[in-house]
Amino acid sequence: MLDDRKKKVLQAIVEEYINTAEPVSSNALISKYDLNCSSATIRNEMSDLEKKGLLDKMHTSSGRVPSAKGYRYYVDELLKDDNISLEEVKYISNKLETKVHEIEDLTKITANTISEITHYTTVTIGPKADEQIIQEIKFVLLGTRM
Structure with a gap:
């Protein structure tokens, strides 16, 4: 292209x-x-x-x-692929082996796993994301540690 x-x-x-x-x-x-x-x-x-x-x-x-x-x-x-460790692969596999019945649950598990590994905030958007509009994002202080 x-x-x-x-x-x-x-x-x-x-x-x-x-x-x-x-x-x-x-x-x-x-x-x-x-x-x-x-x-x-x-x-x-x-x-x-x-x-x-x-x-x-x-x-x-x-x-x-x-x-x-x-x-x-x-x-x-x-986007360049960064190699992940075998330990991270096992961790991800273990997390994603959880039986889920709803796509929303799988999305939550996946987002949480990515966030845990990268230490970054994770946002997920479902199917038809290009039709979605994020109207509001709220940040809530959960503790004093930054």
Whole structure:
């Protein structure tokens, strides 16, 4: 679907946006990523990625942000696999061997397992996620330890 340069540009935009939560400009990509091309070439690639629905432009003068389709492509095609230990594989297998009768229960078990291993907050969205809109996120302090 994408040539190598477009893949590199999309990967850089997604990773930069994840790190900064700001629209990503061609100049930001040139200064932080080894893309071996001019700012004008990056802008052309960004325009092509936008036409393919992989990027969105918030304002006419702003940089680009990944679309839902762009994130999906990143996860499916560009995200590098990190090896996990045998101990983690056994732990995950043990957790997922639990008998469940509802997809919601499996989703909860999976999210909790990922959160335990990565020490990150995990959010899950069910089928038809591209039709879902998150309306509110609440953070509740459970203790004084941060």
